[in-house]
Amino acid sequence: YNLSPCSIMPKLRRSGGSTLLPLLLFIFSLSTLNVSTTTTTGTNLHFKEAPQFYNSPSCSSINYSVNAVHVAMTLDIAYLRGSMAAILSVLQHSSCPENIVFHFVASSSAESTHLNLTITKSFPYLHFTIYPIQDVAAVAGLISTSIRSALDCPLNYARNYLADLLPQHLQKVVYLDSDLVLVDDIAELAATPLTGDSVLAAPEYCNANFTTYFTPTFWSNPSLSLTFANRNRRPCYFNTGVMVIDLERWRAGDYTTKIVEWMELQKRMRIYELGSLPPFLLVFAGNIAPVDHSWNQHGLGGDNFHGLCRDLHPGPVSLLHWSGKGKPWARLAANHPCPLDGLWSPYDLLQTPYTIES
Numbered sequence: 001y002n003l004s005p006c007s008i009m010p011k012l013r014r015s016g017g018s019t020l021l022p023l024l025l026f027i028f029s030l031s032t033l034n035v036s037t038t039t040t041t042g043t044n045l046h047f048k049e050a051p052q053f054y055n056s057p058s059c060s061s062i063n064y065s066v067n068a069v070h071v072a073m074t075l076d077i078a079y080l081r082g083s084m085a086a087i088l089s090v091l092q093h094s095s096c097p098e099n100i101v102f103h104f105v106a107s108s109s110a111e112s113t114h115l116n117l118t119i120t121k122s123f124p125y126l127h128f129t130i131y132p133i134q135d136v137a138a139v140a141g142l143i144s145t146s147i148r149s150a151l152d153c154p155l156n157y158a159r160n161y162l163a164d165l166l167p168q169h170l171q172k173v174v175y176l177d178s179d180l181v182l183v184d185d186i187a188e189l190a191a192t193p194l195t196g197d198s199v200l201a202a203p204e205y206c207n208a209n210f211t212t213y214f215t216p217t218f219w220s221n222p223s224l225s226l227t228f229a230n231r232n233r234r235p236c237y238f239n240t241g242v243m244v245i246d247l248e249r250w251r252a253g254d255y256t257t258k259i260v261e262w263m264e265l266q267k268r269m270r271i272y273e274l275g276s277l278p279p280f281l282l283v284f285a286g287n288i289a290p291v292d293h294s295w296n297q298h299g300l301g302g303d304n305f306h307g308l309c310r311d312l313h314p315g316p317v318s319l320l321h322w323s324g325k326g327k328p329w330a331r332l333a334a335n336h337p338c339p340l341d342g343l344w345s346p347y348d349l350l351q352t353p354y355t356i357e358s
Contacts, residue, residue, distance in 0.1 A: 045080060046351040047122045050088050059096035062127075068101045069094075069190045070173045072162055072245075074155045075104040075115050075130065079178040081329040082322075084122060085347035089181035091123075092347075096187065102128035103166050103173065105158040107136055122349055131165045133158060142263040144270065151275030151304075159240060159276070160259050163250040171248050177241035179301065179327055181347050184294075184318035192244045194289045199255060201244040201289035203296045206236035210285075213237070213278055218271035227282055235285035240277055241323055242296040244289070258283050274304070294318040300340055301326040309338035320344070 062068055071090060075083055083104075091097040104119070106112045109132045116130055133139060139154040139161075146152055158165070159175055166173065174190050192201040210228075211219065218224050228235045250256070262279040265271060272278035293313070298321040302308040307326025320343055322328055328341035329348065337345075 045118075047081075047084055047118065047349040048351050049124070050091070050122050050349060052125050053091045053094065053097035055096045055098045059099060062099045064101065065169065065171075067096075068099050068127075069096075069187055070101050070103060070170060071186065072103045072105065072159075072166065072173045072175045073178060074158045075106050075119075075178075076111065076153075076155050077114075079327075080115070080118065081348065081350055082180075082327060083178040084118075084349045085329070085344060086176060086178055086180055086182075087119075087123060087126070088347045088349060089183070090176075090186050091126075093182050093185055094187065095185050098125075098127075100127065100186065102126060103162075103170075104128060104130045105155065105162070105165055106130050106132050107153075107155045108132055133161070133165070142260060142267065144263070144266045146273060146275040157276050159243070160256055160279075162245065163247045163256060166247065168251075171246070173245050173247060175240075175243045175245055177321065177323070179323065180241065180319055180321040181344055182319050189242075189244065189291070189295050189318070192289060192291055194244065194246045194249070196287075196289075197249070198287055198289040199246050199249045199253065200238075200284050201291050202238040202240070202242060203291045203293045204236040204238045204288055205293075206234065208237035210235060210237055210281075213274060213281060214272045215270055217269055224271060228286070235281065236288070237281070238285065238288055239296055239298045239321070239323060240280050241298065241321055242291075242319060244291070255283060292316075292318075296321050298323045300324070300338075301328075309340070312340065 060067055073083060073086065087102065090100065094100060104115070106115055112130045112132050119126065119128060119130075133154060136154050139157055143152050143154065143157065162173065162175065172190070172194075174186060194201050259279045262271075262282050266279075294316040295318050297313055297317050297319060300310055300312075300320060301322040301324030302310055304325050307324055309326075310324075312320075320340070322344065326338065328337065328344035329350070331337045331341055332345060332348075
């Protein structure tokens with residue numbers, strides 16, 4: 001698989017010393033039947049048509065501004081296989097799938113045409129719009145090299161500009177990365193209250209070593225390090241791959257400008273190492289509305305250097321996130337999957353010459 005830079009599953013639980021190994025081995029033994037022995041590139045991938053999912057009787061008719069769940073994702077050739085699986089998982093586990101509206105951000109209008117056809121073919125009933133980034137060159141000019149080249153693509157920074165790209169009347173959106181699957185109803189995540197003046201809601205991890213995300217240059221400069229010291233709140237790490245965003249508050253606070261200012265400073269003096277995350281930490285950390293950790297079981301792709309296999313964190317699971325270097329579709333295509341990649345494969349819509357239909 002050319003990873004260029006630029007069945008309802010029940011909720012899973014772990015308790016005590018128990019493991020998911022027997023289940024994983026069974027799922028993986030089935031999923032390997034769908035793995036092609038040939039490599040593919042993004043432009044010649046073919047996907048199956050997904051089944052259509054219908055609202056439960058308790059769902060009201062869709063009202064775009066009242067009861068629709070709006071989901072924002074990026075969409076590109078390199079991660080398309082992951083995006084298709086993510087979309088399927090959202091629909092499959094939703095009580096009201098017909099009330100979900102997708103907003104996809106693409107890097108160019110030319111790529112949007114191909115992506116539009118692909119999505120329409122696999123999800124002919126889907127409510128969605130594709131928004132090309134208006135000035136990719138301007139976004140690229142703000143990006144500093146990071147520890148992994150895949151993090152340096154302009155599309156990785158699309159979450160900075162959602163409030164500008166998406167319709168102005170849209171009030172709230174759930175942002176999802178392309179390397180994840182849901183095993184719970186996204187409406188529960190979308191209903192997260194953004195308490196106080198919070199602009200974002202996300203699972204936080206306050207036991208992480210927060211200082212490692214910034215360079216000694218940052219911490220040795222009092223005017224910079226006081227960014228956190230002067231706050232009356234405790235800054236904690238959060239993963240930007242799963243967020244509930246209040247777009248109205250974002251626009252009112254002009255947070256795109258605030259993030260861009262930190263990126264411009266990074267170009268002049270290197271103050272952080274890791275892609276698009278640090279500017280979000282600088283602007284929002286310590287003022288995040290809480291979300292249960294089950295909604296981002298992240299790190300399943302391993303670290304950013306080696307992408308080694310990892311296990312689930314203890315506790316319930318509503319969303320599995322293969323953040324890190326290793327992506328399940330790439331490992332499956334290379335015939336070197338990790339055990340947990342078997343939990344992703346049931347959502348894989350890739351059409352291969354050797355697919356065995358159930």
